[in-house]
Amino acid sequence: MVNELATNxxxxxxxxxxxxxxLGFQRRDGEVTLTVEDNGVGMNPAGGESGMGSxxxxxxxxxxxxxxxxxxxxTGTTFIVRLPLTVLAGNESSAAS
Structure with a gap:
């Protein structure tokens, strides 16, 4: 996901x-958050969801x-991906599974 968002x-x-x-990555409140933001021209509202990458x-x-x-x-675009903590290998939640 990081590669696709950064490449786009x-x-x-x-x-x-x-x-x-x-690029940002944070673990907080039982989830992990990936943030990718740029200071570019912004997305075209008409084509924002149509690309294969999106x-x-x-x-x-x-x-x-x-x-x-x-x-x-x-003034730019920000993508925020919130994932459950269980996506991290070796964390307490997945170790009990």
Missing amino acids: AIKYAFPKGTGRIT RFIAAFAQQLGGTLAKASAG
């Missing part, structure tokens, strides 16, 4: 060739029991 940002967010992509990310998050949220404007 590189390909589409910066038509002038420069910009910033920030569908892949949404399907993979759902398969793992998580959710996908996104926000986009002319």
Whole structure:
């Protein structure tokens, strides 16, 4: 998921060739959160969900029991993937299974 989101940002967010992509990963309140944000041109509202990458990310998050949220404007795009803590190998929840 990280690779797909970062690749999409590189390909589409910066038509002038420069910009910033920030990747974040946090464990909190029984879940893990992956955040990928850029300061690019934002997504086209008419084509935001139609790409294979977007569908892949949404399907993979759902398969793992998580959710996908996104926000986009002319100042950039942010994707937030929330996943249950059980996706981390070796954590207490999955060790008891």
